[in-house]
Amino acid sequence: MIQGDYFDQLMSALNQSAIVSITDTKGKIVFANENFCSLSGYSLPELLGKDHRMLSSSYHKPDFFQNMWETLKKGQVWTGEILNRRKNGEYCWVQSTISAIVNEKNEVVNYVAIRFDITQMKQTQLLLAESSRLASLGEMASGIAHEINNPLTIILGRLTIAQKKLERNDPPAIVTKELQTIERTVFRISNIINGLKKLAREGSFDPTEEFDMVQLVNESHDLYAQKLTASEVKFSFDQTEPIYVNAKPLQISQVILNLVNNSIDAIESLPERWINIEVTKQGDRCLISVIDSGTGIPAAIASKVMNPFFTTKDPGKGTGLGLSLSKKMVEDSNGRFFYDATKKNTTFTIDLELGQAKDKVA
Incomplete structure (x- = not known):
């Protein structure tokens, strides 16, 4: 019970401070926290089942994301800065860390992305x-x-x-x-x-x-x-x-x-x-x-x-x-x-x- 409470507290702290999303293996969004919705301008129903291309700013070259996916498919953690486009057309920079979630067979079942808004810093x-x-x-x-x-x-x-x-x-x-x-x-x-x-x-x-x-x-x-x-x-x-x-x-x-x-x-x-x-x-x-x-x-x-x-x-x-x-x-x-x-x-x-x-x- 203590471990469960501790985990819940960690998740609560993470959700309050970070922008979190989870996708399936094809990159489709299956979860997004309130911070993600607030920053992107999209509601959770608008996001579920979609991929992150709906936030594309067209700033990054195709090989930028190709290299990201190649890194993730190797089981490695990817970290980088991404320029996104909000629903209202405004741009925002995020520092992203993406890693795989594996099952008991060590198979990738999801990807979790932890982001922080670095627009002001940029x-x-x-x-x-x-x-x-x-x-x-x-x-x-x-x-x-x-x-x-x-x-x-x-x-x-x-x-x-x-x-x-x-x-x-x-x-x-x-x-x-x-x-x-x-x-x-x-x-x-x-x-x-x-x-x-x-x-x-x-x-x-x-x-x-x-x-x-x-x-x-x-x-x-x-x-x-x-x-x-x-x-x-x-x-x-x-x-x-x-x-x-x-x-x-x-x-x-x-x-x-x-x-x-x-x-x-x-x-x-x-x-x-x-x-x-x-x-x-x-x-x-x-x-x-x-x-x-x-x-x-x-x-x-x-x-x-x-x-x-x-x-x-x-x-x-x-x-x-x-x-x-x-x-x-x-x-x-x-x-x-x-x-x-x-x-x-x-x-x-x-x-x-x-x-x-x-x-x-x-």
Whole structure:
């Protein structure tokens, strides 16, 4: 009797604090507690006999749930974060732990899912990410203004020259040459502004897509080119052959911007200042490495650099969120982000899945 009371108390505590559901082996809901009904917006009769696809937000790729079911069928416990869609259309994040219930023959008869609402936590993470992202853009602002002002000066100068040549009735070919210079310069300004507009948009909910990583690195360069020049940092990126990856381009661009910003700050007092970006294939993976002239990070610091709010920068120069959020952004693209301690110079690497167009010719 005492054991029964204890069990009832445990179940009561669980039902009060957690979101609980039980399904059959085909994933059909056979039980849902009040918290589940409250969070989803569906009544118990509406839920019974249905599967969790009725809560689908379409945020996760099909292989996300395929991997979940493969884990469960192996008899293992699955844990992960899921974005659901309530009956009223609102979205909510849950931290889920799902495990099998077996009978006396060790056969799976049901699956039980214990969930906790982490929507507020995820919203806080997004706010922190937004703060860090805007801080990075703020660091680039003066440099971007310079990058735009320089070509505008070129345009004005070339227009003046073209006007004088027209007044002198110079041959059309000579005037056309000036106009072509103006056209190229306008395209440069357009690329800078488009790059800035992309980064200014919040992209954590973007789906993964296939894109050329080499092109993305080249397009990102204009956003930090002036800061490189002002800090007298040599920059090199020699890859020209397209390499396609599956990821979220906006977030990967943000990570590269964060890494270059960090490198510029880290090597500002060194006599030799350079930054290289390398994009290489390794099996079915693409490795993007940002390498600078620093001689590495001490092991005691390297073990902490991915922790939120950890920073070695002077007060006012960093939030300590850059690397931890960069890691999260890369993981959102099903990738890996790490400090490579095996390299002679300071190296951070992004590891992404190669795209299907990996053999495509530009």
